[in-house]
Amino acid sequence: MGALTVVSPTRPVLALTTHPLQRCGAWAVAVLAGRAQPDDVTPDDLDAVAATLVDDIIAVSVLPKNPDWWKVLFALYPNAKPTHAKRGRDAASLRPLVAALFAPDTAGEQAHPCAFCAAPATVLWAKAHLPLFDTPHAVNTLPPRTAGWPVCRSCRVALWALPYGAWVTAGSATVLMCANPAVERRFVIRNVTRARRIQQVGFTGVPADASAEAVTLAALRAHSADAPVDAVLWSFKNDNQEAWLRVSATRQAIGRLLVRIESTPAVRLGWHRLRRALARHDKNRGGYTAIARTLFADEHGSVDRLLRALHHEFTEPPADPVAVDGWRRLARVYQEEMYGMDVERLAPARRLVVAWITAERNPRGRFNEYTRVAGNAFALHKLLMEATARLYRDSGRPADITGITPTLFSTGPEGWRWRAQLFFEVVAELVRADVSLSRKPDEGDDADEDDGTIRFDPTEEEVYA
Ligand SMILES: [Zn+2]
Known part of the structure; x- marks a missing residue:
């Protein structure tokens, strides 16, 4: 049986689909391969990234004490070969099992369209290998009489490159969906750097006051001159009891709001002073996460968290007219941009x-x-x-x-x-x-x-x- 050829003039080697986990993983593959976008990934790139994944997985799976990167993998794929509690700790025997996850689709077998990108796929994956599918409440998420979802090789690599491109904790992963690909790419680049750091020194080596929201906001600010877009964060958590999903989003006008914050010194000052005020309340060093979250509507649909945060500060205002004027101006541009007030x-x-x-x-x-x-x-x-x-x-x-x-x-x-x-x-x-x-x-x-x-x-x- 030879490798199934999936390269065609019209179909890229690696698809960027609208599935949030595959999409984040596809960006991660592109960034790990040094490519500008998933479309540019070549078959050789895919081989190289798959080899990197295998090396990194083996490196943390054979250690006697589970390092932080292993915990990240365990949260995403709790019943896969390299994360299973009863796995062997011998690299030589574990390696072929892990490498097989990313083996090319085989010719000669009946191919089905990949569940993510519709490319021909001959491997069926069930919840053990699909990230965050594992919950006791979803014993079988498959259609009747099927052994798994068809997943093509590119998407299999992407789904395991996910922890590089996502904002990860020891129990959750957050991915970004944004209509501006430059924002998604920037989010993933930052997370790949962070993932490397977690692999080297664990979570203690990465900044404590950072978050998916803060990284997203930084990416949006860097591209605020582009056409206005919104950003949606999907947070997946697997606490070993029940997997859950949380969605939080910014609104489209955030791009214009960020432009005005950047371009108006008095408003920018208000923004910085609010960040410092929020840091004081939360003791969360810097307040970067707290202020970024004011621009996201949470899962309960609470919007205007920025106005609520300002309202809290205004109730016992500091005597500094510059800061208070900056807050008033910040609220004004928010009301003007979000509501046309x-x-x-x-x-x-x-x-x-x-x-x-x-x-x-x-x-x-x-x-x-x-x-x-x-x-x-x-x-x-x-x-x-x-x-x-x-x-x-x-x-x-x-x-x-x-x-x-x-x-x-x-x-x-x-x-x-x-x-x-x-x-x-x-x-x-x-x-x-x-x-x-x-x-x-x-x-x-x-x-x-x-x-x-x-x-x-x-x-x-x-x-x-
Ligand atoms: Zn696919």
Whole structure:
């Protein structure tokens, strides 16, 4: 039996399919072979990458104590020959078993279309060799009377090159799907480098504050000048009980948002300061992962995590007007790019709230009052009506907010976004006007916040000038 020839003028040696695991693996094969894209992979490249996979698998499978790279393989292929608990630790006997996984399809046998790329395939693979297919709840995921899925050699190599191209942990793998191939390639290049490091020194040798989201964001930022695209992360985990899948995604407008963050110094400063603020809360060194995650909608469909993170920071704002202005501008470009919001429409409402808060001898008390209702449509509406009446009596001409009223006080996500932006606008104005809003560091929990003084703190001005 000779090797089945699968090379044809129209079909590349290695297909880049829309299956997220095969796709990531195909990119990994291309990167390991030093090619620009999977289409460029030659039969010799495929042989060389298969040989590399076999060497790397054997290197970790024969050791008495399972190294981290073996744990990565075990999470993906828990019942394969080199990851099985009862495997032999002898390289000479293990090697042919592993090499057979990537053997060419054989001529003379009846070929079936590969389950991933439709190329002729004569090898059937079941869940032992397909990544993350193994779960006790899926005893048999195959059609009736079939012994496995047909998987061609190229896709078999790709599916085992997956841990090089994916963001891996000892129990999970995350792959990226993006319409811009340059972003996918960059994500995979970074992960291949990381995989090599894990193979050499284990997980302790790779940076702790990094994540699939942070790597994706870096890749998107590097290509933000290209056409706008979204990015979808598929996280697969096999905890030996039950495999699960988690999908998180950015939205298409993220490309334009990133361009504006890069190109506007004040917004970029807001972005960096937010990252540092998030790092402080999470103690996650640097905050790169925390801030990257603000741009992804999670599996529960929570969007606008950036606005929520900013909302949290604005509630006890620092006295630094530069940082707070940067956050306000960051929120503005986010609202403009993601929702087409015309933030200028909020100007009268901003003037009204600021005038009402600063008219009081104790702005902290009114600020707290506003903060409590800022996100609530009904309570905010009530407070602004009272503020309008109060200012009308005291000064005669409060700002007219009727133009924004239906939008600002609507229920649902849109109304919340407008109220959040108003909150940012108000706080940034108050901080800019040096109205002290923060609890002082020496002020304990029982300290009286409402002591009736406006806090203009000259030392803060010196510190932040
Ligand atoms: Zn295939």
